[in-house]
Amino acid sequence: MTERINIAVIGAGVIGKRHVHEIAHNDACSLAAIADPSPEAAPYADALNVPYYRDYREALARLDVDAAIVCTPNHTHLDVGLACIARKLPLLMEKPIADDLDAARRLADAAAGAGVAMLVGHHRRHNPRVRAVKEAIEGGRIGKLVLANIMCLMYKPDAYFEVPWRRQPGGGPVLINLIHEIDLLRHLCGEIVSVQAVTSNAIRGHDVEDSAACTLTLASGALANVSLSDTASTPWNWDTTAGEDRALFDYRPVPTHFFAGTDGALTLPDLALWSYRGKKGRDQPIHDTRLCIVEENVYAAQLRHFVDVVKGDARPVIGGHDAARTLAATLAVVEAARTSRPATPSVIQ
Numbered sequence: 001m002t003e004r005i006n007i008a009v010i011g012a013g014v015i016g017k018r019h020v021h022e023i024a025h026n027d028a029c030s031l032a033a034i035a036d037p038s039p040e041a042a043p044y045a046d047a048l049n050v051p052y053y054r055d056y057r058e059a060l061a062r063l064d065v066d067a068a069i070v071c072t073p074n075h076t077h078l079d080v081g082l083a084c085i086a087r088k089l090p091l092l093m094e095k096p097i098a099d100d101l102d103a104a105r106r107l108a109d110a111a112a113g114a115g116v117a118m119l120v121g122h123h124r125r126h127n128p129r130v131r132a133v134k135e136a137i138e139g140g141r142i143g144k145l146v147l148a149n150i151m152c153l154m155y156k157p158d159a160y161f162e163v164p165w166r167r168q169p170g171g172g173p174v175l176i177n178l179i180h181e182i183d184l185l186r187h188l189c190g191e192i193v194s195v196q197a198v199t200s201n202a203i204r205g206h207d208v209e210d211s212a213a214c215t216l217t218l219a220s221g222a223l224a225n226v227s228l229s230d231t232a233s234t235p236w237n238w239d240t241t242a243g244e245d246r247a248l249f250d251y252r253p254v255p256t257h258f259f260a261g262t263d264g265a266l267t268l269p270d271l272a273l274w275s276y277r278g279k280k281g282r283d284q285p286i287h288d289t290r291l292c293i294v295e296e297n298v299y300a301a302q303l304r305h306f307v308d309v310v311k312g313d314a315r316p317v318i319g320g321h322d323a324a325r326t327l328a329a330t331l332a333v334v335e336a337a338r339t340s341r342p343a344t345p346s347v348i349q
């Protein structure tokens with residue numbers, strides 16, 4: 001392997017371009033090639049002065065490629081991922097790991113079986129705010145978790161729905177947005193063992209849901225509520241409140257994620273920590289303080305971690321099987337809403 005990690009970016013759409021930008025700003029890696037069949041991709045690669053391929057398999061066959069970042073549509077993740085694994089190339093696979101559980105299992109098993117490192121792009125895990133809250137919860141600062149309450153309520157502009165698949169089952173906020181919340185919950189609060197959910201398409205009237213109310217039971221016995229909508233004009237969604245991509249989204253740092261414990265409470269992304277100083281009780285004064293962090297660009301942090309993974313210096317913070325569990329819990333929400341019964345996430349070994 002050369003000193004710099006040479007990375008091929010497969011799929012140069014919205015998130016692919018973000019990764020290209022981060023590679024350009026990281027001294028430990030270089031952009032080896034761009035692969036994308038769309039007509040805009042060749043001039044984009046030309047402007048960057050990097051080799052361009054319509055077919056990703058040709059890009060992967062280059063001798064100087066050390067790793068790949070896969071940013072193609074969800075239904076292609078299995079084929080593209082298996083091609084990387086066959087070449088023994090470590091990969092950063094964008095989330096979701098795949099579009100169904102069978103594909104997710106096959107990918108995770110193939111990577112593990114071949115000894116190829118796969119990091120999945122649940123980028124919030126690299127956010128220092130998330131790290132601080134995880135440390136605080138695990139360090140017992142709110143006692144035993146009782147209930148988490150998460151709002152994921154946004155208004156997606158009408159033009160977003162001009163693309164037909166976004167109006168069809170699978171293209172709605174459950175599989176696009178809720179999956180981030182599910183991964184965050186699993187990361188911070190532990191496994192989800194049961195799911196109840198109701199979805200609605202009453203506002204937009206598309207075949208896919210525009211809103212959902214979900215109640216989840218965690219392995220610890222704690223509960224979590226997630227309110228989800230892509231047709232609600234609010235600032236209460238991670239993209240608006242966490243400020244991870246201020247070029248793409250407005251930034252309003254109000255709390256959206258609430259974690260209530262027996263000894264205190266935490267909110268994200270503002271990092272408020274509430275607790276009683278003496279005797280506990282709603283008749284007593286409750287005080288708030290802030291957890292301290294150093295702000296970081298999460299996509300840059302994710303790439304730094306990926307470079308360490310490629311070098312063999314770190315294990316992926318979220319690998320294939322872990323990401324498959326996040327997908328399983330998200331698909332359980334779809335199942336619970338469809339059947340109007342509690343659903344159990346499929347077990348991923």
Ligand SMILES: NC(=O)c1ccc[n+]([C@@H]2O[C@H](COP(=O)([O-])OP(=O)(O)OC[C@H]3O[C@@H](n4cnc5c(N)ncnc54)[C@H](O)[C@@H]3O)[C@@H](O)[C@H]2O)c1
Nearest residue numbers: 011012013014015016035036037038071072074094095096
């Ligand atoms: N982590 C995040 O926050 C985040 C954000 C957005 C998207 N994503 C994920 O990234 C992936 C891409 O999403 P997007 O919004 O960038 O989509 P997009 O439609 O903007 O870009 C996808 C690109 O892939 C290209 N493509 C399609 N088939 C290909 C193939 N076989 N080989 C190479 N290129 C191919 C398309 O031409 C397009 O340019 C999805 O899995 C999505 O869920 C993650």
